[in-house]
Amino acid sequence: MLQLQVIRDHKEQIITALKKRNIDALPLLENILDLDENRRSLQAKLDNTLAESNKLSKEIGMLFKSGKAQEANVLKEKTGVLKEESKTLNEALSSKAEELQALLYQIPNIPHESVPAGSSEEDNEEIFKEGEVPALVENALPHWELAKKYDIIDFELGVKIAGAGFPVYKGKGARLQRALISYFLDKNTEAGYTEMQVPHLVNEASGYGTGQLPDKEGQMYHVGADDLYLIPTAEVPVTNIFRDEILNEKDFPIRYTAYTPCFRREAGSYGAHVRGLNRLHQFDKVEIVRVEHPEKSYQALDGMVEHIKNILRELKLPYRILRLCGGDLGFTSALTFDFEVFSTAQDRWLEISSVSNFETYQANRLKLRYKDENGKSQLAHTLNGSSLALPRVLAAILENYQTEDGIEIPEVLRPYTGFDSIS
């Protein structure tokens, strides 16, 4: 959420910047500024009424104390009127404030200056590419065929138990999955991230804090009986650790990592693009989250990108990095880099990580602040990234590491799997 003060001061810049997202923000912003002015004048009136009422109350107290009950009773009459007035004002104020809040939630984050304009993923900018695309073995299979051939993932079984999009990992498939989780967590820990285990269900306030609510309500599973949401990403519980916190500058940098399952309703499309592990309702992910000083956040973002590059190099997967264009950029993000691995057998790129700087957008919703050197409260910057999303990494490994005889396990994972190949 953008700060009102920023909207007041930089209306034109915001409008220009949001054009990159193909949004004409002018009517919305004007509406907001009008409401804001309205709200403030109501607030001022209410404050004055309350001030007067407070003053009278004090006088009444004094009069009673000095035994002048009659005079006190005269004043009491007056306060009745003020009370009515303040009640009316207060109601008007609440409704304005609510209206204003609802509009503020509708403005997405301002894209970073480096974000290219564009309307769809076509316009994302490839900024880096590395790794060899392996030569295909003859009769190379996509991962869903391999999964069946080696009996390591059972999609039909998941359908029976839960529904489409809830695969069952079996035997070495399950073990490989667990190996990846451990490996990612170890890499993150080595890089200075503290491992956390967090709730997989969150309350409404947390959903609002990181921006899943109210904009993307339908994407989360909602547990109605208890009014909780299944997390779509560990970003939600981990970032909300800092909701309503005021940090000290010396607390920075804050680096957390967490493994969680992720749940997404995504009533998405059908076909090859969502086959197998490509898109699921439940999947595993290891996430990294950082809370940073505003001056250091882009440096932190670069650090995260380097870190993930490093992991993909070790896994020897061919990958590229995209700078998301305005049209593809997430609602809450200022700058996002997507990592995609090349899946040989599917002959396409698979998104396996998304690394973003939210600047103060989430922090404003979270009320996540720090004390600057002058002792003033300032909003911190939040960032997060996947390191990594499991299913597509698994898909890429299965497809790219397949041989005539089976599937090789990447060198770095062998200490974790305890086996060298799946056959």
Added chain:
RNA sequence: GGAGAAAUGGCAGAGUGGUCGAAUGCGGCAGUCUUGAAAACUGUUGAGGGUCACACCUCCGGGGGUUCGAAUCCCUCUUUCUCCGCCA
């Protein structure tokens, strides 16, 4: 799930109807002293809104109520603790 107790500033902990945004201690920050540090002493130290700056307003777990006036009384919800029950 049943019975009882509690929820106050970064922490601990007073405050049971008026001048209380809240005693006191610890912690934090600044200063004095010191070559430096510690100790001691002095001052300062919650958040948000509002203002050019003041004034002023709101907030003592959340919501509602009583009252001229609520941290303090009432209702309700949530959470925590103790006891009982159930349970991986």
